Amino acid sequence: MxxxxxxxxxxxxxxxxxxxxxxxxxxxxxxxxxxxxxxxxxxxxxxxxxxxxxxxxxxxxxxxxxxxxxxxxxxxxxxxxxxxxxxxxxxxxxxxxxxxxxxxxxxxxxxxxxxxxxxxxxxxxxxxxxxxxxxxxxxxxxxxxxxxxxxxxxxxHPVLPVLSNPGATLPFRSCAELMAHDGGREIPLWQWAVEYEKARGNLTDAEVLAKMVEIVRILRASIAEGVAGTTYADRLLGHQSGMFADHMQRGALLNAGVLNRTVLYTTALMEVKSAMGVIVAAPTAGACAALPASVIAVAEEMQCSEEDMARAMLAAGLIGVFIAGPWTFAAEVGGCQAEGGSAAAMSAAALVTLADGTLTHATGAASMALQSMLGLICDPVAARVEIPCLGKNVLAASNAVSCANMALAGFNAMIPFDEVVGAAARVAERMPREHRCTALGGLATTPTALRLSAELAARAQM
Incomplete structure (x- = not known):
């Protein structure tokens, strides 16, 4: 479960x-x-x-x-x-x-x-x-x-934070089952996430929210660490988020509203990951930045509390349950559509939750976000989770902001979320191994990527 x-x-x-x-x-x-x-x-x-x-x-x-x-x-x-x-x-x-x-x-x-x-x-x-x-x-x-x-x-001994509850009876296991269970009441997605995790882990409402607040605090500290600057020998990209922050403060960037803060936080979290700092896989380390960066950036713009952020993250978590159950988050199986695509879908639902959107809005936003990322390959340059992973996290976060607003405005996702997940799985079955996190295809095989890989290998032998 x-x-x-x-x-x-x-x-x-x-x-x-x-x-x-x-x-x-x-x-x-x-x-x-x-x-x-x-x-x-x-x-x-x-x-x-x-x-x-x-x-x-x-x-x-x-x-x-x-x-x-x-x-x-x-x-x-x-x-x-x-x-x-x-x-x-x-x-x-x-x-x-x-x-x-x-x-x-x-x-x-x-x-x-x-x-x-x-x-x-x-x-x-x-x-x-x-x-x-x-x-x-x-x-x-x-x-x-x-x-x-x-x-x-x-x-x-157990190695997971929430122990298995063999006697658990889950209220639903798919998005379709959730919508049927809700029965048109439009109970917010985060509340259903609490109900799900209470049943799954034998927890109380307060324990579920407290666990997510703790995660939010870890993420906010990691963002601050990233903006302040990180270093690590075995990585391709240096500290760039600080430059972005400086340009934001000087008004030297295009006026993209909350998206600029989202890009800043996304970059900061990816740099912390690449510097062996503490991150939260949400849903993976390779796609660790899009969801928390977008939630925290938008919530700060809206002057929301950490509890509000936690509720949004819980909503995202339930969308992730509907992906991980029938499919996967592993790029080795599904390409980056399984990582970045999942992160985009989860983020879109989370942002709708911050805006007090309905259950239908949240699941519709998730559907639209994943629809637009089908077929995304995983091609890490020099087998490092940096290029093009940084850009794909920014893409996922930007996609989430757009799809959240589209859903809130009443756009019709048309394809139910579970069907989109199924489509992604079928796309993955036809995706060659070279494009599924093996560093054997895509950008990973460009002349520049091969040169960078050789340089890193030589540096490691020094």
């Missing part, structure tokens, strides 16, 4: 990619438990035909997995040093690329051993930090890390 806090607005993390770094860390934590914390050797196998051989180093899979094997948290400040820390802990690591034709492009095959025992684990990263452990010691399982599980004589 999809959770707003486990799977859509979260995790709170460091690193370039949630489907790489945060998910790998969660897999590593569970693997550590499987070994009772005593690990001496780890064999990691990645399918040659998947996404990980090209991206596991540059997008943080190694960093996250090693941090998880050490028992660290996804927001641990030491994460960038996890490879060195694992070596210092006496753990020998071998990574192999093998011809397996795994069904999922983000498949981790682990063989862990010490002097007395050996265990195996097969797990996949399904997008936005979500995982599924599929096999332990040859036994088929289906574990998402949301519950305490005993297997192979060991206890695997």
């Amino acid at each position: 999809i959770s707003i806090f486990n799977d859509v607005i979260g995790p709170v993390m460091r690193g370039a990619s949630s489907s790489h770094c945060a998910a790998a860390l969660r897999i590593g934590r569970l693997a550590r438990d499987l070994m009772g914390g005593d690990i001496q050797q780890v064999l990691i196998e990645f399918d040659l035909h998947g996404s990980l051989p090209a991206t596991h180093q540059s997008q943080g899979s190694d960093m996250g997995l090693f941090g998880g094997l050490l028992g660290w948290d996804a927001a641990d400040a030491r994460l960038a040093m996890s490879p060195q820390a694992l070596r210092e802990a006496g753990v020998a690591v071998e990574i192999r690329y093998v011809d397996l034709h795994d069904p999922h492009p983000n498949t981790y095959r682990l063989t862990l051993s010490n002097a007395t025992e050996q265990h195996t684990m097969i797990a996949i990263s399904t997008g936005g930090g979500m995982i599924e452990v599929q096999d332990v010691d040859g036994q088929r399982v289906a574990l998402d890390g949301g519950a305490r599980v005993e297997i192979s004589g060991r206890v695997l």
Whole structure:
């Protein structure tokens, strides 16, 4: 059962990619438990035909997995040093690329051993930090890390912030079911989000809102950090949001209204991500900026409270539930339409919520926003989540502002939201592997991109 806090607005993390770094860390934590914390050797196998051989180093899979094997948290400040820390802990690591034709492009095959025992684990990263452990010691399982599980004589502890509630009865699982459940009452989307998460996680109204307010505060602090300036050696883009802020203050930009503040905050959050600062995958690290930047920028312009921002984020979270349930947030599966497109749809619904729009307005805005981003490819230059990811986050946020206003003005989305999600999934099935976060197509293969990739590789060897 999809959770707003486990799977859509979260995790709170460091690193370039949630489907790489945060998910790998969660897999590593569970693997550590499987070994009772005593690990001496780890064999990691990645399918040659998947996404990980090209991206596991540059997008943080190694960093996250090693941090998880050490028992660290996804927001641990030491994460960038996890490879060195694992070596210092006496753990020998071998990574192999093998011809397996795994069904999922983000498949981790682990063989862990010490002097007395050996265990195996097969797990996949399904997008936005979500995982599924599929096999332990040859036994088929289906574990998402949301519950305490005993297997192979060991206890695997939960790695998600909201625990699974096996007895939960969800009020709805799709947008169509939500609209039928609402029955024309036009109860605000954020209120239905609270009802959903209460049932999913056995929480109270106050606990749901408080959790999202805490996330809003983390995001506002990250935006301020980004505007003030960030640095990190292994990245392509330097500090640019400060220049944008300076031009805004001097009136040297086109008068784009609230969109200028949105672009500023989007850039700031993307720079924090690229500097290994604390971000929130909303719904992913690669698309972490569009939703919070647009919500916080518009809310500040409207002089809204942090509670108002949290309600808007909850509305966005429920739209994300309707995407993650039948489809994915993973660009390795769906291209950037799964990340940036999802972020745009979620943001549009959130902005309608800030404006006190109706449930129909919010879901219509989400539909229009996702409609206009079908087919968006994922082609990270030098396998870094920076170019064209920054521009695509700005695109998603700008799209959301426009679609929110169109919905509020009564524009007809025509295609119900669930049908748009289904269409995106079918588009993804026809999208070549090279355009799904492998850095093997699109802008990633331009002469300039190849030169930048070589320069970064040479810098890393110095």
